[in-house]
Amino acid sequence: MLSLIIKDFRAQKQYLLLLFIMIAGISAGFNIAQRVEADIEVELYILTVVLSTLIASKLFTLFDYQANAELFFAALPVTRKQMVIAAYSSSAVLAIVTLGVHFLAIVLSSTELLRAEHTFMYEAPMWIFAFVALVLTDAFSFPFSFKYGLAKGSFVYGCFFITLIITAIVTINTLNPTGFLYTWVTAFLKQSPVMLISQLTVFGIIILGISIFISIHTYQGKDL
Amino acid sequence: MTNALEITNLSKSYKGFHLQNVSFNLPTGYIMGLIGPNGAGKTTIIKTILNLVMKQEGSIKVFGLDHQKEEVAIKKRIGFVFDTPAFYPHLNLKQLKNVVAPFYEQWDNAVFDDLLDRFTLPLNKPLKQFSRGMNMKASIAISLSHHADFIIMDEPTSGLDPVIRREMLDVLRGIMQDENKSILFSSHVTSDIEQAADFITYVNQGQVVFSKTKDDVNESFAIVKGGNELLDTNTAKNFVAVRKGEFGFEALTADLNASKKIFGEQVVYDKASLEDIMFFHNLKFKSTN
Amino acid sequence: MKIIISNASPEPIYQQIGTQIKTQIISGELVEGAPLPSIRKLAQELHISVITTKRAYEELEKEGFIDTVVGKGTFVAIQNMELLREKKMKSIEDQMTKLVQEAQRMGIDLTELQEILTILYTEND
Numbered sequence: 116m117l118s119l120i121i122k123d124f125r126a127q128k129q130y131l132l133l134l135f136i137m138i139a140g141i142s143a144g145f146n147i148a149q150r151v152e153a154d155i156e157v158e159l160y161i162l163t164v165v166l167s168t169l170i171a172s173k174l175f176t177l178f179d180y181q182a183n184a185e186l187f188f189a190a191l192p193v194t195r196k197q198m199v200i201a202a203y204s205s206s207a208v209l210a211i212v213t214l215g216v217h218f219l220a221i222v223l224s225s226t227e228l229l230r231a232e233h234t235f236m237y238e239a240p241m242w243i244f245a246f247v248a249l250v251l252t253d254a255f256s257f258p259f260s261f262k263y264g265l266a267k268g269s270f271v272y273g274c275f276f277i278t279l280i281i282t283a284i285v286t287i288n289t290l291n292p293t294g295f296l297y298t299w300v301t302a303f304l305k306q307s308p309v310m311l312i313s314q315l316t317v318f319g320i321i322i323l324g325i326s327i328f329i330s331i332h333t334y335q336g337k338d339l
Numbered sequence: 340m341t342n343a344l345e346i347t348n349l350s351k352s353y354k355g356f357h358l359q360n361v362s363f364n365l366p367t368g369y370i371m372g373l374i375g376p377n378g379a380g381k382t383t384i385i386k387t388i389l390n391l392v393m394k395q396e397g398s399i400k401v402f403g404l405d406h407q408k409e410e411v412a413i414k415k416r417i418g419f420v421f422d423t424p425a426f427y428p429h430l431n432l433k434q435l436k437n438v439v440a441p442f443y444e445q446w447d448n449a450v451f452d453d454l455l456d457r458f459t460l461p462l463n464k465p466l467k468q469f470s471r472g473m474n475m476k477a478s479i480a481i482s483l484s485h486h487a488d489f490i491i492m493d494e495p496t497s498g499l500d501p502v503i504r505r506e507m508l509d510v511l512r513g514i515m516q517d518e519n520k521s522i523l524f525s526s527h528v529t530s531d532i533e534q535a536a537d538f539i540t541y542v543n544q545g546q547v548v549f550s551k552t553k554d555d556v557n558e559s560f561a562i563v564k565g566g567n568e569l570l571d572t573n574t575a576k577n578f579v580a581v582r583k584g585e586f587g588f589e590a591l592t593a594d595l596n597a598s599k600k601i602f603g604e605q606v607v608y609d610k611a612s613l614e615d616i617m618f619f620h621n622l623k624f625k626s627t628n
Numbered sequence: 629m630k631i632i633i634s635n636a637s638p639e640p641i642y643q644q645i646g647t648q649i650k651t652q653i654i655s656g657e658l659v660e661g662a663p664l665p666s667i668r669k670l671a672q673e674l675h676i677s678v679i680t681t682k683r684a685y686e687e688l689e690k691e692g693f694i695d696t697v698v699g700k701g702t703f704v705a706i707q708n709m710e711l712l713r714e715k716k717m718k719s720i721e722d723q724m725t726k727l728v729q730e731a732q733r734m735g736i737d738l739t740e741l742q743e744i745l746t747i748l749y750t751e752n753d
Contacts, residue, residue, distance in 0.1 A: 118441040121441075122438045122441075125437055126427050126430060126434070126435075126438050127427070129429070182427045182428065184426075184427065186391060189389075189390075189391050190389050190391060190414065190419050190421075191414060191442045192412075192414035192415040192442060192443065193411065193414075193442065194410065194411060336393055337393075338386075338391070338392040339386070339391045
């Protein structure tokens with residue numbers, strides 16, 4: 116089972132390197148641009164981070180698709196269940212690593228090494244938003260990919276993500292400071308890191324768990 | 340005698356295509372050739388055995404085990420070759436081996452290296468630079484490198500030149516020296532099947548037309564040639580299909596002995612090649628549709 | 629041991645093998661106890677189906693020409709001298725029958741046939 120997840124890292128080593136260089140370039144670029152020019156919208160940066168992480172997490176699936184590898188791996192001594200879990204796992208690992216590269220790039224390109232200059236890097240909301248967006252998009256679109264293939268799955272993926280972003284932007288801009296949503300979000304964010312992390316983890320587990328369950332059942336009946 | 344493969348009443352329908360009541364067995368220690376025109380269902384049968392495509396009805400047993408209930412246990416002992424080798428083109432064989440080997444407990448590097456040697460395949464060249472023949476050989480090498488007891492191949496020689504095809508068949512014969520190994524391969528290159536197969540299963544339009552030993556096929560089928568005056572509705576019934584020409588008719592009989600009793604020395608009996616057999620069956624199917 | 633098969637011959641391949649092995653045993657080319665290749669080895673070498681070689685060996689075993697010992701292989705059977713002579717005679721008789729039939733078809737009578745036989749026999753001595 117581990118072989119299924121690792122296989123991609125083994126097979127796509129050189130592309131991973133390329134990816135990380137690009138990712139680092141994006142974040143370092145933003146960071147340096149910040150120093151040299153006027154403000155770049157933080158929202159733009161956050162969007163870029165999340166978007167690039169989403170795309171990066173699907174890198175392996177893309178390669179498999181191009182190489183028609185799905186048929187090959189399905190004929191190996193693995194179950195459909197293992198293939199589904201491996202797909203989610205690869206995506207998660209790639210997402211985490213990509214976010215890490217983003218963070219590292221900012222930190223390393225800051226004038227004071229090891230100290231990111233922009234407070235937004237330390238702001239929980241960005242990371243929480245990134246995490247929630249990633250979890251929701253994956254959870255929603257993976258079952259589609261397993262049922263209809265990567266092409267249609269990616270389409271759903273894109274649509275869902277765009278909807279999410281638009282919703283987020285609209286919500287943020289029309290947020291009523293005295294409204295229920297604002298109060299709830301502020302209270303939520305005020306919790307201790309331990310509370311935040313554990314609640315987000317539980318959220319992730321439940322949502323992804325349901326999604327994995329659906330995907331497994333879908334994929335077990337799929338003709339390749 | 341155990342069967343490497345037992346298929347009973349397999350059915351599967353797609354839009355516009357139906358695999359119906361497919362049944363045949365492959366005893367352990369033999370090679371079976373699966374022949375049939377394009378679209379006949381050969382690939383579908385192979386895919387259902389490997390559970391890549393979900394069967395709708397019927398049972399499939401490999402090594403006596405249910406192919407779905409014991410899927411992983413069975414697949415550990417199966418080597419497979421598909422007609423479109425699926426590999427990451429930027430990898431070389433050494434890297435590909437490192438990706439695939441961990442999936443098989445019985446992977447044997449010595450066997451792999453030896454096969455690459457025999458096939459003269461380079462370890463360090465990216466696969467995208469391989470010719471089709473080299474790609475096929477690579478697929479075959481991988482399928483044979485984990486002591487598989489059952490090798491399944493879908494059109495393993497299509498697109499290969501005759502010299503390489505001969506090499507392939509030699510490799511297959513070498514494998515069959517071990518009486519515990521079995522091979523199923525589909526091909527529309529009938530001469531390969533004629534050379535290498537012990538059993539022949541002919542599939543057409545989703546059904547098994549026959550599944551016999553090669554000797555049986557050679558002894559029961561024949562081309563019958565004679566004067567047109569010998570043909571009438573009665574005698575024509577004996578044949579699978581008849582081709583009438585200006586100077587005489589040509590027909591395929593599925594029962595040479597019966598035909599000999601009917602026509603005796605009035606006609607010429609020629610050996611029917613697999614191509615002949617497929618051609619005449621196709622005539623028959625066309626006329627009944 | 630030498631086996632040459634013809635794909636063009638009307639005689640089924642398993643029979644060709646059988647005949648050739650029988651001939652070699654009768655003529656003494658293959659001695660008693662001599663090992664024969666396994667059916668699989670033979671199939672591989674001759675590029676034919678193992679079912680064919682199996683059938684050839686089965687027939688030969690039925691007729692008492694060869695023996696298969698599980699775990700050891702296949703060997704030329706110990707030939708009962710009388711039986712062997714009988715087999716040799718049968719082989720000659722079979723060939724003579726064909727000859728006689730052919731001669732009769734061509735209208736050659738017994739006296740002519742005996743003449744030809746005498747000449748050929750003395751020539752070859």
